[in-house]
Amino acid sequence: MNNKYDVVIIGGGGHGLSLAYNLSKISNLKIAVIEKNYLGSGASGRNGESIRSAFGHDAWIRFHEEAVNLWETISAELKFNVMFTQCGYLVLATSPKKMDVMLNTVKRQQELGVKCHVVNKAEIKKIVPNLTTNIEGGVLQTSGGYARHDAVVWAYAKAAKALGVEIFPFTEVKSIDVKNGKITGIITDKGDIETPIVVNSAGGHCAQIAAMAGIEIPTQTYRLEMIATEPLKPFLKQYVSALDQIGYMHQTARGEFIGGTEPPNFLPSMDLKCTMYNLKDMASKFVELFPCLSGVKIMRQWTGLMPIAPDASPILGPVYDVEGFIMDCGWTYGFMATPASGKYLAQLIKTGNMPSIIQPFSFERFKTRNFIIDPTLVVEAAITE
Amino acid sequence: MGNNKEIVCFCQDVTKEDLIRSIDEGYDNIETLKRYTGVFMGPCQGKTCGMNVLKIFSEKSGQPFEELKVPSIRPPVVPIPLGAIANSNNGKDDE
Amino acid sequence: MNNRLKLDNHPKLKFEHKKTVNFYYNGHKMQGYEGETVASALYANGIRIFSRSFKYHRPRGISCNSGHCSNCMMRVNGIPNVRTCSEPLTAEMKVESQNAWPSLEFDIASLAGYMDFLLKPGFYYKSFIRPRWLYHIWENFLRERAGIGKIPEKKIHYKQKSGKPDVLIIGGGIAGISAAIHAASAGANVLIAEKENSLGGSLRFQTENINLPEIHLDKPGYEIASETANMLDSYKNCQIFTSSAVFGWYADNIVGLLRADEFWELEPSSIIVATGSYEYPLLFKNNDLPGIYLGKGLMRLMNRDGNNPGQKAVVITVNDYGYVLAQQIINAGISVKAVCDYREENEIGDHKTLNTLQQAGTKCYFDCQIQSAIGKKHVSGISFFHRTNKKKIPTQVSCDFICTNNYRAPANEFIFQKNYTGSYVMESPYKVSRKPEFTENMELGDGFYVAGEASGVIGSTRANYLQGKIAGLSAALSLNVEKTELLNGRIAAIDALKILHKS
Numbered sequence: 001m002n003n004k005y006d007v008v009i010i011g012g013g014g015h016g017l018s019l020a021y022n023l024s025k026i027s028n029l030k031i032a033v034i035e036k037n038y039l040g041s042g043a044s045g046r047n048g049e050s051i052r053s054a055f056g057h058d059a060w061i062r063f064h065e066e067a068v069n070l071w072e073t074i075s076a077e078l079k080f081n082v083m084f085t086q087c088g089y090l091v092l093a094t095s096p097k098k099m100d101v102m103l104n105t106v107k108r109q110q111e112l113g114v115k116c117h118v119v120n121k122a123e124i125k126k127i128v129p130n131l132t133t134n135i136e137g138g139v140l141q142t143s144g145g146y147a148r149h150d151a152v153v154w155a156y157a158k159a160a161k162a163l164g165v166e167i168f169p170f171t172e173v174k175s176i177d178v179k180n181g182k183i184t185g186i187i188t189d190k191g192d193i194e195t196p197i198v199v200n201s202a203g204g205h206c207a208q209i210a211a212m213a214g215i216e217i218p219t220q221t222y223r224l225e226m227i228a229t230e231p232l233k234p235f236l237k238q239y240v241s242a243l244d245q246i247g248y249m250h251q252t253a254r255g256e257f258i259g260g261t262e263p264p265n266f267l268p269s270m271d272l273k274c275t276m277y278n279l280k281d282m283a284s285k286f287v288e289l290f291p292c293l294s295g296v297k298i299m300r301q302w303t304g305l306m307p308i309a310p311d312a313s314p315i316l317g318p319v320y321d322v323e324g325f326i327m328d329c330g331w332t333y334g335f336m337a338t339p340a341s342g343k344y345l346a347q348l349i350k351t352g353n354m355p356s357i358i359q360p361f362s363f364e365r366f367k368t369r370n371f372i373i374d375p376t377l378v379v380e381a382a383i384t385e
Numbered sequence: 386m387g388n389n390k391e392i393v394c395f396c397q398d399v400t401k402e403d404l405i406r407s408i409d410e411g412y413d414n415i416e417t418l419k420r421y422t423g424v425f426m427g428p429c430q431g432k433t434c435g436m437n438v439l440k441i442f443s444e445k446s447g448q449p450f451e452e453l454k455v456p457s458i459r460p461p462v463v464p465i466p467l468g469a470i471a472n473s474n475n476g477k478d479d480e
Numbered sequence: 481m482n483n484r485l486k487l488d489n490h491p492k493l494k495f496e497h498k499k500t501v502n503f504y505y506n507g508h509k510m511q512g513y514e515g516e517t518v519a520s521a522l523y524a525n526g527i528r529i530f531s532r533s534f535k536y537h538r539p540r541g542i543s544c545n546s547g548h549c550s551n552c553m554m555r556v557n558g559i560p561n562v563r564t565c566s567e568p569l570t571a572e573m574k575v576e577s578q579n580a581w582p583s584l585e586f587d588i589a590s591l592a593g594y595m596d597f598l599l600k601p602g603f604y605y606k607s608f609i610r611p612r613w614l615y616h617i618w619e620n621f622l623r624e625r626a627g628i629g630k631i632p633e634k635k636i637h638y639k640q641k642s643g644k645p646d647v648l649i650i651g652g653g654i655a656g657i658s659a660a661i662h663a664a665s666a667g668a669n670v671l672i673a674e675k676e677n678s679l680g681g682s683l684r685f686q687t688e689n690i691n692l693p694e695i696h697l698d699k700p701g702y703e704i705a706s707e708t709a710n711m712l713d714s715y716k717n718c719q720i721f722t723s724s725a726v727f728g729w730y731a732d733n734i735v736g737l738l739r740a741d742e743f744w745e746l747e748p749s750s751i752i753v754a755t756g757s758y759e760y761p762l763l764f765k766n767n768d769l770p771g772i773y774l775g776k777g778l779m780r781l782m783n784r785d786g787n788n789p790g791q792k793a794v795v796i797t798v799n800d801y802g803y804v805l806a807q808q809i810i811n812a813g814i815s816v817k818a819v820c821d822y823r824e825e826n827e828i829g830d831h832k833t834l835n836t837l838q839q840a841g842t843k844c845y846f847d848c849q850i851q852s853a854i855g856k857k858h859v860s861g862i863s864f865f866h867r868t869n870k871k872k873i874p875t876q877v878s879c880d881f882i883c884t885n886n887y888r889a890p891a892n893e894f895i896f897q898k899n900y901t902g903s904y905v906m907e908s909p910y911k912v913s914r915k916p917e918f919t920e921n922m923e924l925g926d927g928f929y930v931a932g933e934a935s936g937v938i939g940s941t942r943a944n945y946l947q948g949k950i951a952g953l954s955a956a957l958s959l960n961v962e963k964t965e966l967l968n969g970r971i972a973a974i975d976a977l978k979i980l981h982k983s
């Protein structure tokens with residue numbers, strides 16, 4: 001480890017690595033990525049892998065539509081097949097109330113260029129034959145799908161290294177030095193580093209990292225659990241998320257059915273141990289949606305952390321009290337955003353100007369109370385309209 | 386190549402040679418090796434491959450066995466059908 | 481039952497067979513004994529290939545015979561991926577093979593072994609990147625090949641139950657039984673859960689004599705197993721759950737258990753982990769051929785299921801226990817042609833068993849590096865050379881089946897789920913295990929105790945018994961039962977264990 005870098009990125013998840021790659025692609029800056037565990041040990045290696053852009057808020061749609069376009073090319077760009085598959089992303093409603101939410105948003109999605117349409121019960125029966133018939137309908141985004149989460153981490157790490165980025169796994173940031181309102185360096189368990197710019201892409205630990213620089217960010221970290229079943233022959237092609245159940249699920253190329261739900265009485269916690277409470281919630285909802293899963297065996301259950309801001313939208317860009325401190329955190333749907341956040345935050349760091357596509361997600365919004373509330377998320381946002 | 390394989394992971398057909406090559410490619414800690422090759426992740430969840438993977442890793446990397454951190458152990462210990470847990474549902478979403 | 485290869489005249493064991501029932505394997509009518517495992521019935525009918533492997537479609541047969549590995553997974557009554565070695569046979573059962581076409585015997589996809597470069601880990605990350613449509617084609621190919629088993633046809637139904645025992649004992653081997661006896665006799669409400677259909681653990685398949693002075697001097701293991709299990713029967717405050725799998729400890733302090741069609745949520749005050757150990761396969765070429773068994777898997781096959789694996793055996797071992805296994809194969813009336821020991825001759829500890837074997841005509845080779853198992857769909861021999869032999873000139877021995885004996889590793893998932901850290905022990909190139917840190921009272925903390933091989937001390941039956949006793953008494957003492965008698969009992973057991981470890 002050198003003791004001087006132009007930019008230090010905290011967190012070796014998808015976001016930290018994507019930013020490192022994108023920034024070294026457009027600049028000659030000396031960049032280090034510091035990760036306390038192995039690369040991808042945070043949410044980037046624990047998520048549901050979903051990719052879509054058919055959201056309910058303009059800012060979300062624009063940003064994620066750009067991300068979907070990038071997903072189409074990143075395997076080639078990074079020379080690493082991240083196994084992005086556009087199998088279709090079906091958002092499902094089992095209640096009339098949630099169906100209304102979708103009917104209200106689909107037109108705007110189409111206007112903004114998202115390849116999606118409303119599908120009724122009969123059409124859903126055809127494309128997802130194993131799904132329960134107890135549904136209202138849904139919206140299918142044909143350009144949506146999923147990619148392999150670990151591969152995304154490895155692909156960005158490899159590409160970033162090839163461009164000269166230095167990556168330090170198993171190194172923990174202990175504190176951040178701020179002098180006269182400016183970042184001056186960080187202290188890790190393996191040594192100190194001088195740097196004028198620190199990026200906070202520490203996932204579930206983003207509030208702690210911010211606090212190290214004396215900044216309070218309004219995120220709370222929640223734990224989400226997921227399960228994987230034994231591998232089965234293909235029975236589910238599309239990515240499915242269910243608004244009423246607050247659940248998301250798909251079948252991987254290896255044949256495992258993977259999914260997670262958010263149970264009622266969701267409370268903040270950073271404990272990575274699994275609970276029976278979540279297991280029962282997941283099993284019940286998945287069997288309700290896919291009755292054929294009843295006899296299928298769960299092989300593994302795990303937990304990941306998700307930092308959630310009051311409006312469940314990410315926090316991107318500078319904070320105004322500490323110069324050189326950039327946020328890339330508060331991600332609830334951060335996997336699908338990985339290629340786009342890296343690209344635009346790299347532009348921000350290079351030019352000093354906030355690109356318009358990510359402007360709405362700036363830290364400022366908590367002061368101006370311009371919250372970005374998207375009604376189609378499968379997380380419960382704390383602030384609702 | 387061919388059928389004379391030295392199988393470490395019976396669930397996903399990962400051979401000793403595969404593991405050594407993957408470590409050489411840079412997947413050089415147990416957690417990453419697990420995710421790259423699929424060892425520990427098949428239906429047996431490491432009950433067939435576990436110690437052999439650690440042994441190969443230790444020999445290849447030179448890291449003493451005592452210092453290795455095994456991948457986190459996740460429930461269930463034996464596979465359980467979703468339906469067994471689902472019927473007892475009391476965690477229903479009440480909107 | 482023409483094909484039956486049962487060991488009905490085992491020289492030592494008597495098999496009490498239940499009713500004969502019909503079942504169907506891939507549409508063929510077969511017969512088996514009600515309540516034996518599905519795998520046992522299939523084996524008795526001559527089936528040796530139980531599955532085809534995930535990627536290369538290699539033939540796989542019974543290996544662990546205890547529900548751990550994935551070798552014997554089949555579709556049973558419409559449910560995919562059932563481990564047939566731990567599923568009891570019932571009348572008219574429909575058993576189907578998976579993941580093979582046209583059949584397990586002749587599976588076209590096994591040619592994949594010759595295009596394995598396409599399937600190696602990581603290959604797909606490096607290829608089919610450009611043009612993108614190529615990946616779509618590859619992806620479809622990959623998806624169709626992936627997965628084992630098709631989705632089930634029907635829903636299953638379980639009843640929900642709950643319980644709050646004082647002491648939950650996971651595992652019904654000698655350590656668990658001993659813990660249960662001592663906790664129950666101290667007045668605790670005990671629930672002991674065993675995955676298999678009867679208590680006794682590994683001792684059930686042990687035909688060699690065992691010295692357990694607390695119970696009996698020199699009696700075959702299976703007799704000690706049934707005697708101690710019977711002792712436990714007399715305690716009204718001890719619930720015995722057999723065919724019951726504890727599947728996890730959860731952070732909301734609930735332990736999940738499945739038993740027949742019941743799902744139990746348990747909230748015990750203390751937990752004693754007595755889950756025993758796992759055997760791992762030895763590494764050599766074609767180490768996965770049908771007919772290569774893990775030691776205890778083979779003991780179950782012969783001494784629990786009463787199946788006859790063949791006439792000529794080879795045992796491959798890395799420690800003294802291999803000789804005990806060889807002796808047990810001989811006890812079943814089968815000849816052991818050779819024992820191949822990884823170690824040098826001067827490292828052998830159990831000269832007594834070694835001499836008995838040699839007198840019975842078994843050739844014992846030392847310093848062996850196994851090169852390869854011989855055979856296409858079933859093992860027919862073994863090829864090895866001596867490690868000191870520079871030219872690596874192989875010796876070949878033909879056989880009907882192979883019994884492997886690797887070092888065992890503690891089955892300590894429950895302990896590590898709860899985040900107890902511990903250290904590894906590695907005492908020879910093959911011996912690896914991970915040992916939790918527990919106190920003299922067999923306590924891990926927070927109401928968790930450990931006993932038997934799960935503790936990482938892979939030792940004698942007596943040590944496991946004493947550890948069980950200490951853990952059982954400790955768990956009972958933690959329930960505020962102030963009894964000096966218990967304390968004294970525990971001190972005596974701790975002392976006995978110390979003396980045992982010294983000898």
Ligand SMILES: Cc1cc2nc3c(=O)[nH]c(=O)nc-3n(C[C@H](O)[C@H](O)[C@H](O)COP(=O)(O)OP(=O)(O)OC[C@H]3O[C@@H](n4cnc5c(N)ncnc54)[C@H](O)[C@@H]3O)c2cc1C
Pocket residue numbers: 010011012013014015016034035036037038039040041042043044045046047048049050051171172173174201202203204205209224225226248260303304305306328329331332333334335336337
């Ligand atoms: C169960 C679950 C399911 C999800 N499903 C989806 C989905 O389907 N689609 C989707 O788009 N998104 C999904 N997400 C969200 C998505 O996974 C995350 O938003 C995304 O991975 C965040 O990436 P990241 O790089 O910002 O954070 P992370 O991947 O969490 O990386 C942060 C890293 O920072 C490191 N770190 C923390 N503190 C320090 C320190 N002091 N020093 C050094 N390093 C430190 C951590 O170890 C970690 O590796 C899901 C999340 C979870 C938990």
